[in-house]
Amino acid sequence: MGEPITFDGRVAIVTGAGGGLGKEYALELGRRGAMVVVNDLGGAVDGSGSSQAAADVVVGQIREAGGDAVANYDSVATRDGGAAIIQTAVDSFGGVDIVINNAGILRDKSFGNMTLDEVDAVLDVHLRGAFHVSHPAFQLMKERGYGRFVHTTSASGLFGNFGQVNYGAAKAGLVGLSNVLAIEGAKYNIKSNAVAPTARTRMTEDVLGPFVEMFDPVQVMPMVVYLCSEENELTHEIFTVGGGRYGRVFIGTNTGWFAGQGVVPSIEEVREHLPEIRDITEHVVPGDINEELMILARLAGG
Ligand SMILES: NC(=O)c1ccc[n+]([C@@H]2O[C@H](COP(=O)([O-])OP(=O)(O)OC[C@H]3O[C@@H](n4cnc5c(N)ncnc54)[C@H](O)[C@@H]3O)[C@@H](O)[C@H]2O)c1
Incomplete structure (x- = not known):
């Protein structure tokens, strides 16, 4: 097994970490010694509403387990929100080493029935949201000569899925962001990868059908957290993870x-x-x- 992987002294930002997959990432990073910014707007699956409770609960769990965490309730969907998330990391923990772009919403409809507002809402959270957080983070990582990004893509964007043209486009866009960050970050020891998860969360409980029990979100966590580690040398890659399967997707x-x-x-x-x-x-x-x-x-x- 080799030496255990730890995150002592590292500052991690997990967006959308108030529930689902992001919560699993945040809890494990906290358990393994990272200082964690638990970001979550606390809205509904379609992005409406907001609440501080989701992020607060996860921060409480990390602290109860002896870890260090702070809540942030800003939306990734705005520039100010992204900047405020990074500022929380800087004010609380002095910088940022790890960013997991995980926050997400759904506005599913077939293209013929979808409004352009539904396109904007989804692009704003997933794709622009990742830019709003990664842009200021990248500057800080460059200065320190260290960084780990994991961007959450999706089989919908990589392979296509009925009723998700907005979501699929956003998720495919994240692969482009990840690939170029990997190339530009290489000389600063900044690694950037994308993960396409499949997991039983509030986002998917209606769509996974009879297979729903097979996809515990905690099974996605080990791959994502490994990619955030100091020893991870992989970059510019895409992984598909769910139901106990850990694989690679590639553009060839x-x-x-x-x-x-x-x-x-x-x-x-x-x-x-x-x-x-x-x-x-x-x-x-x-x-x-x-x-x-x-x-x-x-x-x-x-
Ligand atoms: N569950 C799956 O099978 C699956 C498959 C492919 C991709 N994904 C992606 O994984 C990520 C996590 O999804 P999940 O399944 O855990 O669903 P989830 O709804 O449990 O988690 C998403 C979290 O993001 C938060 N969020 C939404 N908009 C936000 C904003 N503007 N700012 C900050 N936080 C915001 C939500 O409050 C929520 O806690 C998403 O990007 C999703 O698209 C999930």
Whole structure:
């Protein structure tokens, strides 16, 4: 098993940590010695309303177990809210080492029935929310030369799910944020990964159907908390976690079909070569855009 992983002296922010998955992350980080900012707006699944109770209960549990935690009730959905969350970490614990972007809401509807307000509400919490928190956090991490980000993506964004175009777009957007933060953070020892969880929470209790009992949220926690640890060297990766399964999701590309340098094929030629264009038996998982360009360079003989 090796040495136990601890978080002594580390400051962790977990957004949306008043319940569900975020609560499990916050409790474990607290148990293992981190100073935890438990952020939660305390609203309903659709984002309406607010209450301080959710965050307060989790802070109480961390403290009862001998840990150190402070509550923050700001919304990630605004710039001021994001800044205030970081300020809470700085005022209470002197900085920020770990950010888990976990806060989330749902406004599910088929695209034809969805209003643009329902699109905005979901993008504001998941995608802009992650920017509002990560932007000020990244500055502080750069100065200290250390940081760990875990962004919460979703199978809905990675693979698609009926009725979640707003949510899917936001969750796919978080993968883009994570990938670029991983590249830009590399020289500052800042690691950034994304996790797509599946868990029985108030958000999913109606959708997991007969499988609901299989997905205890605490089973997602070990992967997420590992990625927040000092010894974690992984970055720029996406993990899928739920029901006891711990796996990787990757964005890869194949060799494809090379028409030739400077050649403009006809659309009929494209049609003819669709099998090669689409064949994914051999693929690579590029670590950045240059690694994709290398494929073309190889084909072009350069
Ligand atoms: N449960 C799953 O199977 C599943 C699957 C894929 C992704 N996710 C994602 O995991 C994350 C956690 O979800 P969960 O399942 O634990 O649901 P949850 O509803 O229990 O947790 C979300 C938390 O975020 C908080 N929150 C909402 N809006 C906020 C805001 N503006 N500012 C601060 N806090 C806010 C809520 O109060 C709530 O406590 C979400 O990002 C969700 O999209 C969950």
